[in-house]
Amino acid sequence: xxxxxxxxxxxxxxxxxxxxxxxxxxxxxxxxxxxxxxxxxxxxxxxxxxxxxxxxxxxxxxxxxxxxxxxxxxxxxxxxxxxxxxxxxxxxxxxxxxxxxxxxxxxxxxxxxxxxxxxxxxxxxxxxxxxxxxxxxxxxxxxxxxxxxxxxxxxxxxxxxxxxxxxx
Numbered sequence: 001x002x003x004x005x006x007x008x009x010x011x012x013x014x015x016x017x018x019x020x021x022x023x024x025x026x027x028x029x030x031x032x033x034x035x036x037x038x039x040x041x042x043x044x045x046x047x048x049x050x051x052x053x054x055x056x057x058x059x060x061x062x063x064x065x066x067x068x069x070x071x072x073x074x075x076x077x078x079x080x081x082x083x084x085x086x087x088x089x090x091x092x093x094x095x096x097x098x099x100x101x102x103x104x105x106x107x108x109x110x111x112x113x114x115x116x117x118x119x120x121x122x123x124x125x126x127x128x129x130x131x132x133x134x135x136x137x138x139x140x141x142x143x144x145x146x147x148x149x150x151x152x153x154x155x156x157x158x159x160x161x162x163x164x165x166x167x168x
Contacts, residue, residue, distance in 0.1 A: 029145065099158055
């Protein structure tokens, strides 16, 4: 994992590069900030291109890229005698519904805070002028990024649960 200053510099370099960059990263926020298309292996030698960043791909595809989303093997249809009882219905609790409604605003707030802290750290003189302020901004940036990642993961989990509940 690279530090914040190098990450911001890398984002700028990628954004300024006039050609094509093939980028592989586990950092969804980094992908959202830098890429204009996401290519996903769908299995069986098929690849799909989705416009936008990782979040856009999830919205278009209906799911993220996880080990669980690997293509399923086709199985012969089961006879009625072998039918497996269906899993219990997925449903959202009141707390889940509330979180699903409030998380987008929380994510936007965290993204704004991250931009603010990153801009503060970008000042090349800050480290020399006020080391404590630099350290404080760096720590706050790292905390905000961790909180943003957790909030995005929770929103994605709840959105998938909501889709499952609506599909049944």
